[in-house]
Amino acid sequence: MSESRRPRRSTESGYACGDETRSKIIDAAIYLFGQHGFAGASTRDIAMRAGVNAPALQYYFDNKEGVYRACVETIADEALQTLGPALSQARQLLERDVPVRALIDAYIDLQCTIADLMFMKGRETDRRLFFAREQAGGEPAIGSQILRERLRAPMNKVSAALLARITGRSEQDPVTVVRMFSLVGQFLAFHTARESMLSLLGWSDIDGENAEFVKANVSAQTRTLLEAWHREDKSARR
Structure with missing residues (x-):
């Protein structure tokens, strides 16, 4: 602790x-x-x-800065409790010589786990607004530092490693990084533009069947992209 x-x-x-x-x-x-x-x-x-x-x-x-730091640490701990199993499973697969399909499945599982965090019922609105302000800048730098070190860095490292194995590019390749963030952005749009999305779909919330519908469709898009990028790598090697 x-x-x-x-x-x-x-x-x-x-x-x-x-x-x-x-x-x-x-x-x-x-x-x-x-x-x-x-x-x-x-x-x-x-x-x-x-x-x-x-x-x-x-x-x-001690002071308001201490309260803010405790808030960030709490949010990071909550997220890691949810993400932990998916991250651990992905790391185990990366240590072995497994079929590309297994790596794609692990990537999608991690992506859906992140979506579960975004769609979680209860206090999600408070945390969504907190995240939005932290990402926009102007909040205490310690918040971004803690989230980067404890949550974003391990999540991005595993995601980039999976993409590298699937596509044949290095983890540091700018193409890998851009692809990783674009894939995360598919779900992030439902998180940051929540009210617009709910209005367009005529939904009152993203829960239950609605959440599963979003996850299934985004997962299908992700699988299509990952399989296409893998085929590009195989063609380039011929």
């Missing part, structure tokens, strides 16, 4: 249910940082939404 996620003081000192209180503060902060950005979300508003007094934020996190 990282230092900022560890309770700063024993609950014997007067703050009972420390983990529960920290979680309430983090959830409230993710919502407000997503709605108003780091600069626009005050510690007073975070405390009020969490149902705690303002000194509790300093007690657990």
Whole structure:
């Protein structure tokens, strides 16, 4: 567990249910940082939404920057819990000499797992807005650094390695990198342009059968592209 996620003081000192209180503060902060950005979300508003007094934020996190860091670490941990099995399976396949079809299946499985994160019911709106502001820039740099090191780097490394094996290009080849981000973008569009997509399809949400419909169609597109890129590599080798 990282230092900022560890309770700063024993609950014997007067703050009972420390983990529960920290979680309430983090959830409230993710919502407000997503709605108003780091600069626009005050510690007073975070405390009020969490149902705690303002000194509790300093007690657990030192300052607003500490709260923001804890939010990012929480989001990264949640994502890795979901992505972990798919990443592990892909790494095992990459260590072996397996058919290209198995590598394509692993890529699509990882892609669908990422989609599951995007479509997850419950607190997805808060996290989507938080991510959008972090990606747009202007938020504390520590957020992008943590997400890059703990989440994006391992995910991109595995994705690029799979693509390299499938297409015969190196992981560092700009074509591999562009293809990797374009494939992720298929699902990301449903995440960032959610309201437009829901309006066009006449849906109220992306869940249940709707989520499976999107995943099935995007997966079919991905399989077609991966198989075509693999055939290009085979033709080039002749």
